[in-house]
Amino acid sequence: MNNFVKPTQTVDAQAIPTEAQLLERARGLLPMLMDKAESVEKNRMVSSQTIEAFVDAGFFKILQPKEYGGWEMAPAVFYKVLMELGRGCCSSAWNMMILGIHQWEYGSLPEQACLDAWGEDNAVITASSYPPFGKVEEVEGGFNISGTWKTSSGCDHGKWAFLGGLRRDASGQVIDRMSMLVPSSAWVIEDDWHTFGLAGTGSKSLVIKHAFVPYHRAHSLIQYTYSERPANYLYPFNQIFFGAVSALIVGMAQGGIDEYIRQMSVRTNTTDGAGAALSPYVKDRLGNAVVRVRSARARLLQMLAESSEYVERRELVPAFDRVHYMLDIARVGRDCEEAVMLLFKATSARGIYLNNPLQRILRDVIAASNHITQNADDTAGMLGAYLLGQQLPPMMFGLEPVSLND
Numbered sequence: 098m099n100n101f102v103k104p105t106q107t108v109d110a111q112a113i114p115t116e117a118q119l120l121e122r123a124r125g126l127l128p129m130l131m132d133k134a135e136s137v138e139k140n141r142m143v144s145s146q147t148i149e150a151f152v153d154a155g156f157f158k159i160l161q162p163k164e165y166g167g168w169e170m171a172p173a174v175f176y177k178v179l180m181e182l183g184r185g186c187c188s189s190a191w192n193m194m195i196l197g198i199h200q201w202e203y204g205s206l207p208e209q210a211c212l213d214a215w216g217e218d219n220a221v222i223t224a225s226s227y228p229p230f231g232k233v234e235e236v237e238g239g240f241n242i243s244g245t246w247k248t249s250s251g252c253d254h255g256k257w258a259f260l261g262g263l264r265r266d267a268s269g270q271v272i273d274r275m276s277m278l279v280p281s282s283a284w285v286i287e288d289d290w291h292t293f294g295l296a297g298t299g300s301k302s303l304v305i306k307h308a309f310v311p312y313h314r315a316h317s318l319i320q321y322t323y324s325e326r327p328a329n330y331l332y333p334f335n336q337i338f339f340g341a342v343s344a345l346i347v348g349m350a351q352g353g354i355d356e357y358i359r360q361m362s363v364r365t366n367t368t369d370g371a372g373a374a375l376s377p378y379v380k381d382r383l384g385n386a387v388v389r390v391r392s393a394r395a396r397l398l399q400m401l402a403e404s405s406e407y408v409e410r411r412e413l414v415p416a417f418d419r420v421h422y423m424l425d426i427a428r429v430g431r432d433c434e435e436a437v438m439l440l441f442k443a444t445s446a447r448g449i450y451l452n453n454p455l456q457r458i459l460r461d462v463i464a465a466s467n468h469i470t471q472n473a474d475d476t477a478g479m480l481g482a483y484l485l486g487q488q489l490p491p492m493m494f495g496l497e498p499v500s501l502n503d
Contacts, residue, residue, distance in 0.1 A: 113168045113170070114155060114168075116170075116174045116177065119154075119155065119156070119159065119174060119178055120177060120178060120181055122154040122155070122156075123154070123156075123178045123181035123182050124181055126150060126151075126154065126182065126185060127181070127182075127184060127185040128185075129147075129150065129185070130147070130182065130185025130186035130189050130190070131185050131186065131454075133147060133186055133189065134185070134186040134187070134188070134189070134297075134454065134457065135452075135454075135457070137186055137188050137189055137297035138188065138296045138297045138457060139297075140297065141290055141291070141296055141297060141299060142251075142253055142297060142298070142299030143188060143189045143192045143251060143254075143297060143298070143299060145254065147186075147189050147192075148192065148196075148222070148251075148254050151193050151197075152220060155168070156175075156178055156193055156197055157196070157197055157200060157220070157222070158200075159174055159175045159178065159197065159200070160172065160175050160197065160198065160200040160201035160204070160329075161200040161203070161219070162200075162203060162204045162211070162327065162330075163327075165203070165211055165215050165219045166215075166219040166220075167200060167219075169204075169327060169329055170329070171329060171401075171405065172201065172329070172332065172337050172340070172341075172401060173398060173401045173402070173405070175197065175198070175201075175341065175344075176340065176341065176344035176397065176398070176401065177344075177398075178193075179193065179194050179341065179344045179345040179348055180344055180345070180347050180348040180351065180394065181348060182345075182348060183345045183346070183347065183348020183349040183350075183351065183352055184348050184349075184351050184352035184355055185352065186297070187295060187297075187345075187349045187352070187457075187458060187461035187462070187465070188295055188296065188297030188298045188461065189297070190345055190348060190349070191250060191251075191295055191298045191345060191465070192250060192251035192254070192298060192299070194341050194342065194344075194345045195224070195225065195250040195251055195298075196222050196223065196224060196250075196251045196254065196255065197341075198337070198338055198341045199223040199224075199225060199259060200223075201329075201330065201337055202259060202276070202334070202338075203215075203223075204326060204327065204329065204330030205316060205324075205326055205330050205334075206278070206313075206314075206316060207313045209313045209314075210278055210313050210314045213278070213280075213313075213314060214256075214257050214278065221256045221257065222251075222254050222255050222256060222257075223255055223256070223257040223258060223259060223278075224249050224250070224251055224252040224254070224255030224257070224258040224259075224303075225249060225250075225255075225258055225259040225260070225276075226246035226247060226248060226249040226252075226258065226259075226260055226261065226302075226303060227259065227260075227261040227276065227318065227338075228246070228247070228248070228261050228469075229261045229262050229263045229274060229275075230244055230245060230246050230247055230261070231243060231244025231245065231246055231260065231262060231305065232244045233262035233263060233264065233265075233275070233277075235264065235265070236309075238309075238311055238312065239309055239310050239311040239312045239314075239315065240262070240264075240275075240277060240309070240310045240312075240315060241307065241308070241309055241310075242260065242262060242277060242279070242305060242307075242308050242309075242310060243305055243306055243307050243308070244304075244305060245287065245302050245303070245304050245305075246258075246260050246261070246284075246302060246303045246304075246305070247289075247300075247302045248290075248300040248302075249286075249300060249301060249302065249303050250298045250299065250300040251298065251299055251300075252286055252299065252300075252301055252303060253286065253299055253301075255281060256280065256281050257278055257279065257280055257281065258278075258279050258281070258284070258303060259276045259277065259278055259279075260276070260277050260279055260303070260305075261274065261275065261276060261277075261318065262274075262275045262277055263275070271492070272496070273317050273319060273320065273492075273496060274317065274318045274319050274492060275315050275316065275317060275318065276315070276316055276317075276318050277310040277314060277315045278310065278314040278315070279305070279308055279310060279314075283305050283308035284303040284304060284305045284308075285303075285304050286301050286302070286303060286304075287301060287302040287303075287304050288301050289301060289302050292464060293460055293464070294460035294461045294462075294463050294464025294465070295460075295461050295464040295465060317496075318334055318335070319492055319493075319494075319495060319496055320495065320496055321333050321334075321413060321494070321495060322413075323413055328408045328409055328411055329408070331407075331408040331411065331412075331413065331414075332404060332408055332414065333413075333414055333419055335423070336400075336404065336414070336419060336422055336423070336426070338470070339423065339426045339427070339470040340397060340400065340401065340422075340426050342426075342465070342468055342470040342471070343393070343397055343426045343427075343429035343430065343470065343471070344397060345465070346393075346429055346430055346433045346462065346465045346466065346471070347390060347393050347394045347397065347429060347433060349433065349437075349458060349461055349462050349465060350386075350389075350390045350393075350433035350434075350436050350437050350462055351390055352458055353386070353436070353437040353440055353441075353455060353458040353459065353462065354383070354386055354387060354390060354436070354440065356454050356455045356458060357382075357383060357386070357440040357443070357444075357455060358383070360444065360447075360453075360455070361373045361374050361379050361383070361443075362374055364447075378443065379443055382439045382440055382442070382443040383440070383443075385436075385439055386436035386437070386439045386440050387436075389432045389433065389435055389436040389439075390432070390433055390436050392432065393428070393429040393432040393433055396425050396428070396429070397425065397426065397429060399425075400422045400425045400426065403418065403422075404418065404422065416494055416495075416499050416503065417501070419494055420479065420480055420483045420489070420494065420499075421480060423476050423479070423480075424473065424476045424477055424479075424480045426470065427470065427471055427472055427473040427476040427477075428473045428476075429471065430465060430466030430467075430468070430470075430471030430473065431466060431471070431473050433462055433466065434462050434463055434466040437455075437458060437459050437462045438459065440455065441455055441456065441459045479493070483499070483500070483501055484501065486500065486501050486502065487500065488500040
């Protein structure tokens with residue numbers, strides 16, 4: 098079916114759901130997601146039926162530009178939807194997070210790039226692999242690329258993919274990190290995703306022998322400059338993408354809390370037969386897990402609220418705030434991993450059975466917390482260096498070094 102909406106058309110405001118309606122739709126999918134979670138892990142990918150359920154719920158339209166049929170809503174709406182979906186199936190929600198965040202990336206691309214992908218069907222899904230694994234050669238009109246791009250989550254569902262690459266000058270010096278939009282006809286999928294956590298995300302490798310990427314389908318992941326793009330696309334790329342990962346991890350950890358409550362509400366002790374819920378140890382673990390997850394959630398949404406004040410005035414987010422926000426984002430994984438581990442340790446031997454959902458949630462949270470966006474140690478050191486007046490190297494917050502004195 099052709100779902101194309103011409104750029105000259107506008108989306109009926111009355112057809113756009115509210116944030117509350119979208120969250121209700123997400124909660125409505127939780128029983129299905131929970132039922133499928135075990136099979137998703139065994140199959141090592143999310144089913145097309147689940148992706149279609151996300152499409153039908155409108156989740157792919159949340160960040161999609163209005164001129165291409167989307168709803169162009171604030172990133173906070175998308176984050177909150179992820180926080181709900183993560184409670185059902187971590188791998189399925191991970192696919193929604195990765196595949197859905199690309200709709201926001203299109204908002205900063207030239208019109209021709211959007212038409213290349215959505216010119217016939219604006220419901221086309223885009224995958225990605227941002228680490229610069231492949232070879233990039235700048236030629237007349239664009240880039241020739243080749244190589245293997247790993248960990249492309251949900252790539253089985255993507256008709257296009259954003260692939261990372263390093264741009265170099267004539268001497269071979271790296272001058273930028275690029276994201277390049279490539280059609281699925283250019284790659285073959287290598288099924289190499291065998292992991293102990295987030296196994297159901299289908300994060301396989303994309304292998305490209307040769308592809309040409311025109312300039313209009315490539316953009317900098319590092320350079321942060323002003324343009325006339327709509328306000329919701331004025332946030333820094335790293336902040337929105339990294340923050341989406343953290344938002345989902347909050348939801349995954351909340352799913353661990355939900356499961357712990359379900360189990361402990363009916364469980365009895367093996368020693369005296371008393372209800373486990375009466376144990377101070379069980380209650381203490383729950384309370385300490387909850388405060389970690391709630392703190393992570395609050396910090397993440399506060400980060401977005403503060404940066405939204407800038408973009409709503411059509412201003413760029415200042416470097417001072419951006420450096421702080423990256424640690425706000427990166428600490429989420431550690432906080433949520435600690436929270437779920439607290440709960441898991443309280444389940445004792447019953448928690449280690451493979452039919453206990455909590456052990457799968459723990460493995461998924463650990464895997465998610467290993468994502469590069471959750472590197473809290475290096476990010477903390479970076480913030481400390483910045484506040485002590487030291488320069489942060491190029492290719493992090495801009496093409497040039499950044500310091501407190503800039």
